[in-house]
Amino acid sequence: MKRSLLVQQINNKKSFLCVGLDTDLEKVPDYFRSRPNGIVEFNKQIIDATKDYCVSYKINTAFYESMGARGWDAMEETCSYIPETHFKIADAKRADIGNTSSYYAKAFFEKLNFDAITVAPYMGEDSIRPFLEYENKWTIMLGLTSNQGAQDFELLKLQNGLLLYERVLETVSKWGSDQNLMFVVGATQASELANIRKIIPNHFLLVPGVGAQGGSLLEVATYGMNPDIGLLVNASRAIIYADNGADFASKAQQVALEYQNEMKQFFR
Amino acid sequence: MKRSLLVQQINNKKSFLCVGLDTDLEKVPDYFRSRPNGIVEFNKQIIDATKDYCVSYKINTAFYESMGARGWDAMEETCSYIPETHFKIADAKRADIGNTSSYYAKAFFEKLNFDAITVAPYMGEDSIRPFLEYENKWTIMLGLTSNQGAQDFELLKLQNGLLLYERVLETVSKWGSDQNLMFVVGATQASELANIRKIIPNHFLLVPGVGAQGGSLLEVATYGMNPDIGLLVNASRAIIYADNGADFASKAQQVALEYQNEMKQFFR
DSSP: OOOOHHHHHHHHHTTOOOEEEETTTTTTTTHHTTSSSSHHHHHHHHHHHHTTSSSEEEEEHHHHHTHHHHHHHHHHHHHHHHHTTTTEEEEEEEESHHHHHHHHHHHIIIOOSSSEEOOOOOOOOGHHHHHHHHOOOOOOOOOEOGGGGGTTTTOBBBBOOOOOOHHHHHHHHHTTTTTOOOOEEEEGGGGGHHHHHEEESSSSSOOOOOSOOOHHHHHHHHHHHHHHHEEEEEESSSHTTTTTSHHHHHHHHHHHHHHHHHHTTOOO | OHHHHHHHHHHHOOOOEEEEOOOOOOOOOOHHHHHHTHHHHHHHHHHHHHHHTOOOEEEHHHHHHHHHHHHHHHHHHHHSSSSTTEEEEEEEEESSSSSHHHHHHHIIIIIIIOSEEEEOOOTTTTTTEEEEEETEEEEEEEEEEEGGGGGGGTOOBTTOBBHHHHHHHHHHHSSSSSTEEEEEEGGGGGGGHHHHHHHHHSSEEEEEOBBBBBBBBHHHHHHBBBBTEEEEESSSSSHTSSSOSSSSHHHHHHHHEEEEEEHHTTOO
């Protein structure tokens, strides 16, 4: 998906919501647990209920891989059900030596037809290059994550005075452009967003951590927005597990609508 | 697998060879390409031919994921064919926030029954903790990798004078012990091995990059060995694609034997 199309979707819907389909068979309503294709049926109902209020869906591969080949099938089927209008993210946090990364790119961009994949920076440029070579596909690099462990390495100070994550933003942003690269910045790191926008003013940011992890949408929007909005704010558990009963889908819809209602105030 | 058992296997065989099953249907002999379960059939022949000369097999998930759910099935079937005596590594380079990493741990340690998984350090301790909680399972952290991109971040100098990868070794080694943690050090980085052994003298190192990537086994053994040998040296393409014809398996066996012959000189 081209950036211009993503920005158009965001402005049309006055929403920059991404719904995270982190579906765990242990946490969905009982009805789905006994169904042979329960995960996909659940996801389809969530997609139908939320698609008018979000512009993107994010599938975290861990939840599907924990079910083996059947989970991989469910991921494939879910991905192909997401409307073409919505930006499809594989939250996979991959990266390997170049030859190997090209197989990951094939898996997620060709086989599964995602628009984007999240990647990790540690192994450097040649581990990311194969993803960047696909036209109209996006590479979303980990920047500053929402978890406690961000302090272990991401916030280390380098000899030149930069923090490691700042160096990652600076360096990686030169490997591509704001037309094929985004960065992950956790919503719990809102205080750093003003600083991050000095380094990468134009890139889109994927922002997890609003909701279950405690981040504030108002803070994220205040410090993180750019003229194209430039944000995809993800909520997973807060939406898909809004209710555990028969009306889980309408409750999910209600929560997605609440997010969208809060988001629309930031549009002129 | 317990460390004592791994060390026993290594001493019995006078080998610390790990065979990388990075199997690509485009690169195997023609015969397998048209078979519905060709990847698994190829892998089984490679395993039968090499198992007497190696102590470990490593499956890089990228190659299997590029084939979709069918690939995931092939990974499962291959993994269950590897003898119990051999140390089974999922080269997956995963890590995510703690809740999510626990699903990866379930996928690779429970569903697929690997002995070990490779992980990436960027997101810090809580992203790795779920892997370390499994008894007799191993977490193999990226340390200093064999690719060009290692220079981008791994070799950055920190304010306290350490290189980033040195800090990763120092910090991560405290999260577990030499009974459940190993580190990836590329064979092309042999000059750094003496230094690495000062930081983590007792841990096993997984060493890719001998063969196709140009690393030297003699250098790796000279600078990297410890009293338990402490090395798993991986060769993938050099073994599994040793020949493209009908006798690919005997050629693979021959190359594995050559590695083992070179390795046995390092045993007393």
